Amino acid sequence: MPAVDSLPGPKRSKPLYSADDVTVIFVLGGPGAGKGTQCAKLVADYGFKHLSAGDLLREEQDRPGSQFGEMIKHYIREGTIVPLEVTIQLVENAMTATIEKEGKRMFLIDGFPRKMDQALAFEATVCPSRFILFFDCPEDVMQERLLNRGKTSGRSDDNAESIKKRFKTFIETSMPAVDYYEKEGKVVKVKAVDSPDEVYEVVKRKLKERGIEAPKLKFV
Numbered sequence: 001m002p003a004v005d006s007l008p009g010p011k012r013s014k015p016l017y018s019a020d021d022v023t024v025i026f027v028l029g030g031p032g033a034g035k036g037t038q039c040a041k042l043v044a045d046y047g048f049k050h051l052s053a054g055d056l057l058r059e060e061q062d063r064p065g066s067q068f069g070e071m072i073k074h075y076i077r078e079g080t081i082v083p084l085e086v087t088i089q090l091v092e093n094a095m096t097a098t099i100e101k102e103g104k105r106m107f108l109i110d111g112f113p114r115k116m117d118q119a120l121a122f123e124a125t126v127c128p129s130r131f132i133l134f135f136d137c138p139e140d141v142m143q144e145r146l147l148n149r150g151k152t153s154g155r156s157d158d159n160a161e162s163i164k165k166r167f168k169t170f171i172e173t174s175m176p177a178v179d180y181y182e183k184e185g186k187v188v189k190v191k192a193v194d195s196p197d198e199v200y201e202v203v204k205r206k207l208k209e210r211g212i213e214a215p216k217l218k219f220v
């Protein structure tokens, strides 16, 4: 994926992509709610491109020579939100590369927006979203999943101390963005406690209600 070389230039007066041309679905939910797991299923059946903001940030963090590496590392370990300019530029670059190289124009943007300012800035300058797929899961279930994942993920934030901070950020900083979209009638909420396959059945049904159906052919 292309890296961020510099912060974005002057603000655009309209989004780079229009909602008629490019489909953006934001995938939200607490840490460990199963966003990545469900996105992988949707990619296989629907042909979406899955872009995880967290994965893009970790990639940039590890890119030799990145001027943002140290900063990203700090925010991720503390479970706080990286300044929007960096994350938005990474997502935009990944979208543009996907459109140019793969010709795909349907995106699941996972773990984004995690803060109100990110939501507004992205929709004003990159692409308006179609709706928000929100995975609703109690903290005790998410915590157990994250601690389990931490045994093998190698992630600096899948430990009890970081998880606690991530939950706090989710409630205080990320939920207001979900609440904002809820008021606009844009949130598709799915309970995410059951097994991945059971949750996925509900996801498919709810996407259909929003006019999105899987083509007959599989994508992988």
Ligand code: C5P
Pocket: 031, 052, 053, 054, 055, 057, 075, 076, 077, 078, 079, 080, 081, 082, 083, 087, 110, 111, 112, 113, 114, 118, 157, 166
């Ligand atoms: O989504 P994921 O759990 O992979 O995100 C890991 C971390 O990346 C978050 O806890 C946060 O520090 C950072 N992040 C961010 N802004 C986003 C997505 C992730 O700052 N939109």
Ligand code: MG
Pocket: 035, 036, 052, 054, 110, 111
């Ligand atoms: Mg994830």
